[in-house]
Amino acid sequence: MSNPPMYGNLVPLDREQHKKLRLQTELSSVDRVAGMNSLFLAVVEFADACKEFPIVFVRVGDPTNATGGKAPVAPLAVFGLKAGSNLFIKNGEWQGQYMPAYLRRYPFAMARINESEDMAVCYDADWKGFSDTEGTQLFSEDGQPTEFTVNAKNFLESFEREAERTRLACERLVQLELLRDMRFEATLTNGEKIDVEGFLALDEEKYAALDDATVGELHRNGLLALLEMHRLSLGHMSRLAGMHNAA
Template sequence: MSNPPMYGNLVPLDREQHKNLRLKAELPTVERAASLNSVFLAAVEFNEACKEYPIVFVRVGEAGKDGAPQAIAPLAVFGLKPGSNLFVKDGAWKANYLPAYVRRYPFAMARIDSGDQVAVCFDADWKGFSETEGTSLFAADGQPSEFTVNARSFLENFEREAERTRLFCEELLKLDLLQDMRFEATLPNGEKLDVDGFLAVNEEKLAKLEDAKVVEIFRNGIGALIEMHRVSLGNMSRLAQQHADAAATAAA
C-alpha cells in the first residue's frame, strides 16, 4: 500500500488487532503538512479556499489511451517552493480554512490487498496513537466507537467529494480551457521566485465560449468553480509576500 503525502505508514484499522488502540485527538496534526507546498482540494471547498490559497490544476497519473487528455486534479497551494508551507507555524495552521485533505489526518480510506476493497486506515507512525491514552477507537464489544464512526463518515464524504471533483475535472478538460502557466516574482531582497508545472484557465479561450455553452456551465455549477479558481490566482502574489516576510524574519 502506497502512502500519500502526509502519511508515513498507512495500516488498515482492524477491530481485533487494534481493539485497544486509542488516539490523543487533542494533539495537533498540522505539523505533518509542514513540508507540503500543496494538497488536493475538492471542488466543494473552492468557495472557502479561494479566499486564502491559489487554486491550480496539475496533470496526474498516466496519459489517457487513444489520445485522451491526461487527467487533472485541483490543488490548494501553500508555498512557492518545494517543501515550503507558509501556513504552518508553531504547530498551528495560520489560515481560516483548513482543507479536508489535512483535516482527515491521521486517517484515510485506501484500497488494500491490491483489489477493490476499501478500508479505513490510520498512520501508524503518528505519535498520537497509544494503547493507554486518548479516545478509544473501539468499544468493549469490539464495535467502532462513536469517534471512529464519525471519522469514517468524514472519510466517506471526502471520497464522495473527490469523485465529484474528478467528474468536474473531466468536464473542464472537455471545455479545453486550461493552459500551462508560470508565476514569476522578484522579492524586495532580490530573490527571484519562478513557479511552473501547473495549469490555469486561459482567459481568451473562456471569452470565446459560445453563449449557449456559457449559460450551460453556469447552470451546472462549473462556471462558478472556474470563477473561484480565477479569483484565487491573485493569492499567488500574497504567497510571494508571505515568503518574503518569512525570509526577512529568519534573517533577522
C-alpha cells in the same frame, strides 16, 4: 498499498487487531504538511479556499491511459511558492482561516487494499498520536466502533464522494480544453527571483470563446462558479510572495 502525501504507513483499521487502539486527538497534525507547499482540494472547498490560497490545477496520472489521451488534472491549494515551503504553519500551528479537508481527515484515510476489494478505513501507523494506553478509544469493549470512529468514517466517506465529484468536474474541464500551462514570477525584497511553473490555470481565450450552450451547461452544473473562484484565487500568488518577504 502506496501512501498518499503526508501519510507514512497506512494500515487498514481492524476491530480485532486494533481493539485497544487509542488516539490522542489533542495532538496537532499540521507538522505533517510543514514541508509541503500544496495539498489536494475538493471543488466543494473552493468557496472557502479561494479567500486565502491560490487554487491551481496540476496534471496527475499517465495521459496514455486517459480518455482521449489527455492527462487528468486535480486542483491544489497552494501554501508557498518554493518547494518545501508552507507559509501557513508557524510554531506548529495552522495560521489560515480555512484548513483543507485533506489535512483535517488525518491521521485516517480511505484506501483500496487491492484492486478487487472495497475501500477500507485506514490509519497512519507512523503517527505519534496512536497508542494502546492514551487517548480516545476507537473501539468499545465489545469490538464495535465508538462514536468517534463512526464520525471519522462518515467524514472519510464524504471526502471520497467529494473527491469523485472533483474528478468528474476536472474531467469536463480537460474535455473542453479550458486549462493551460501557466507560470508565476516574483522578485523578493532581497533580490531573490521566484519562478513557479508546472501548474495549470484557466485559458482565458478559450473560456471567452465558449458557445452559449456550453456556458449554460457550466452554469447549471456549477463549473462556471468554480472557474470564477479559481480566477479570483490567483490574486493570492502575489500575497504569497509578500508572505515570503515577511518570513
